[in-house]
Amino acid sequence: MQAYEVPRAPNQTVLDLVTWVQRHLEPDLGYRYACRVGMCGSCAMMVNGAPRWTCRTLAETAAKAGALEIRPLRNLPVVKDLATDMAPFFDKWRRADGKFHGRAAQDFAAIAMDAPGRAEASAGIECIGCGVCYAACDTVAALPAYLGPAALNRAWTCLNDAREAAPRRHLAAIADQAVLCHGQENCSAHCPVGLDPAGGIFGLKRALLFGGNV
Ligand code: SF4
Ligand code: FES
Structure with missing residues (x-):
């Protein structure tokens, strides 16, 4: 751990402060972000013990006694400093069969609201793959092979998609995991979206x- 004094400013995000440290004090600081507007899911870190998307987390909201303790996302291998290796996270989406199986000749499907x-399929599809839920999950911490909430959320989303040609494949893929x-x-308490x-x-x-998908 390394302590830094940083200048405060109105509406500053945690990512703003990490970027300030990288630009002014630690040019080789390793961390990750892309969009800065809560779309790409790449900026998640542990902030004062809780997983958060740092580009949408105000520093003044997350600070305790004027301080922020920032660590890499929990439950994932660290690449460097604040950057984690997301490969195990997305490998688990694959293990959960988290992909859409279409039909060979599928008309453009209109699904009534x-x-x-x-509703379940529409809600789950908004996942930005940030890994916050995965870092918040104590079961992943205790059982590293557990698929975790994001991969299972993806399987649930596919299962509820009326256009899905092979819903039972998703259930078969996660049968020993959901339990x-x-x-x-x-996971739900921390999901930023x-x-x-x-x-x-x-x-x-x-x-x-x-x-059935009930
Ligand atoms: S379910 Fe929420 S917390 Fe989990 S990866 Fe998706 S957007 Fe992030
Ligand atoms: S930088 Fe894209 S979600 Fe934070």
Whole structure:
């Protein structure tokens, strides 16, 4: 750990401060960001013990006694300083079969807003892949092989997509994983875009029990 004095300014984000340190004090500081507007999901770090998207987190909101303790995202290998290796995170999306299976000749599908599963599929698809939920998950911390909330949220999203040609493949891929969730809901409490991965995991558990996407 290294301590720095940084100048305060109105509406400063945590990412602004990390960037200030890199520009003025530590030119080789390793960290990651791209959009700075909450779209790309690349800037997540641990801020005073909690996983956050740093480009949308105001420093004055997150600070305790005028200080910020910033660490790399939990539950992932560190590449350098504040940059983590996201490969294990996205490998788990693949293990959860987190991709859409279309049909060979599929018409442009109009899905009614009130169609079953439409709300669940639409909500889950907004995931920006930031890894905040993954860092917040104590089950991932205890069981590193657990797929984690984002990958399971992705499987739940595909399962609810009315255009999905092979929904059972998603259930088969996560059958031994959803049951590992202890239901603490740290993922949903921390998701910066307001998704509910825990709700999706509960839905997967129901689907596994009752044999449909309920
Ligand atoms: S579910 Fe939320 S916290 Fe998890 S990766 Fe997606 S956007 Fe980030
Ligand atoms: S830099 Fe893109 S979400 Fe923060």
